[in-house]
Amino acid sequence: MTSIWPPRDVMNEVATGGGPGAGPGAPRAADWAAAPERSNRFALALMAWIAVRLGRRIARGVLLPVTLYFVCFAPTARRHSARYLERALGRRPTLADSWRHFHTFASTVLDRIYFARGALHEFDVQLNGAELVDATLAEGRGAFLLGAHIGSFEALHAVGQSRQQMRVAMVMYPDNARLIHAVLQSVAPQFELNIIPIGRAGSTLAIRDWLDGGGLAGLLGDRFLPGDPARAGSVALPFLGRTAHFGDGPLRLAQLLRRRVIFMVGLYHGGRRYEVRFEPLADFRERTDDAGERERLVREAMRAYVAKLEALVREAPYNWFNFHDFWHEA
Helix, strand or coil: CCCCCCHHHHHHHHHHCCCCCCCCCCCCCCHHHCCCCCCCHHHHHHHHHHHHHHCHHHHHHHHHHHHHHHHHHCHHHHHHHHHHHHHHHCCCCCHHHHHHHHHHHHHHHHHHHHHHCCCHHHCEEEEECHHHHHHHHHCCCCEEEEECCEECHHHHHHHHHHCCCCCEEEEECCCCCHHHHHHHHHHCCCCCCEEEECCCCCHHHHHHHHHHCCCEEEEECCCCCCCCCCCCCCEEEEECCEEEEECCHHHHHHHHCCCEEEEEEEEECCCCEEEEEEEEEEECCCCCCCHHHHHHHHHHHHHHHHHHHHHHHHHCHHHECCCCCCCCCC
16 A cells, blocks of 8 residues: 555545546536525424334325425426436426426435334345445455445445445535434434545545445545635536536545445335445556556546446436536536
């Protein structure tokens, strides 16, 4: 392992998607980063109370007016949803498509409560690719799990909790989704989502130590955050028929730490059905001294990630929860 650890530079790249070739000409980060949280603590706490006290069947009934509210009174999110769905479905989306998109999102948010309470038995969860994770963990060096805002990470986390050797920590900004995490802990005091905060001195060392202990470090690669304008950047790749920008910081971090990268997703198939998948994405365990070769490997992994993401959103279009200007068309 290299003895030089530049946490500030590397974690800036994780946050902004920067790296060699990135520059100020890249588009600004998506508007999701600046948007205020629409949810409030009282509404989330009320929903959690209904879910725990009255059960999932009644709580899912409450999702109907919640979904109706967002369909009627969230025009910006609805517009961006329609743009995305038109590309994913290959046709102009109907009102029913918009409804299903918002309702799928609301359903996965509701089910976070049950997953946090350890009620995995309440669901039909299919697990694919567990042997890949088991083989990786057997090596004792950990690995990166790279996913996207698709389906439910909590389903994946619950599966990990049920498997003693599978310890997962999310690498993220700690303020993200702080309200929902506070509510989850209020209804499930035993719930603990391991978080490695980024954007701080020592973040890279913390990730390295977690991996060295045999843990899995999870990141979501379909968004990037604003940073220093001189460093902000992204990789432009075709996605659903139009160029989109993706941050390659997570892959560069995996390459720096010389770890394997596994693609992860927890798809919601309606009702009580979830499917957790693990698939190989990239392997940076071998040291590469040539800078050009390192760059080629990162770009190759980036293209593979975007290809998997595109295949997934076509397979399960209502599972991708990016309700913002992803293609920077506004």
